[in-house]
Amino acid sequence: MDKEKQTQQVGNLIDSWLDAIDAQPQVAKLNESKITAIDAIIDSFAEIAIVGLDREPEQWTDGLLEEVMFARFMLLLEENEKTEEMYHTIPFALHQLFNYLQAQGVINNGKELNQWVDDNATKLQSLYNPKFDKFYRGLYEAMNQSGIDTSDKKTVDEFTKSYLNLHPELGIDLYKQDDQK
Secondary structure, eight states: OHHHHHHHHHHHHHHHHHHHHHHHHHHHHHHHHHHHHHHHHHHHHHIIIIISSSGGGGGGHHHHHHIIIIIIIHHHSSSOOOOOHHHHHHHHHHHHHHHHHHHHTTTTHHHHHHHHHHTHHHHHHTSHHHHHHHHHHHHHHHHHHOOOTTHHHHHHHHHHHHHHHOOOOOOOOHHTTTTTT
């Protein structure tokens, strides 16, 4: 199947998921901008995972979540989608997606995927901040270059501490006010 046809089929599949998720009571009661953000998050994540990385939902792992959300997610969003509200909605949106797919029998590891979301919620919500985005992208790239298993929380924590010890200015820059030199 050619890529264009695959993309169209995946788009139709994602649209059906969004229709069902948007109809869930916990989503339907939200305001329109939050629902739009949820749809953008789910659509972008699923499109990157399925079309971009050629991973069907039953192949999704915490490593895939890490790669999609911290290395590719920002690139697919339109500028007008990159809002603080959208980023603060990421954990909720991903939970809705994984819970729905688990309930439909599409995935059987929804609990593990949701745990990854919980463990990384602060990082996910911080992506709207360009300084945090740049930091996490650099950190993720350094982990990949060093062969770090990003699903191993202890190893990631140790690597992050070492990375910040080697590059203390990166940690300082995260919290420095833009008007300070």
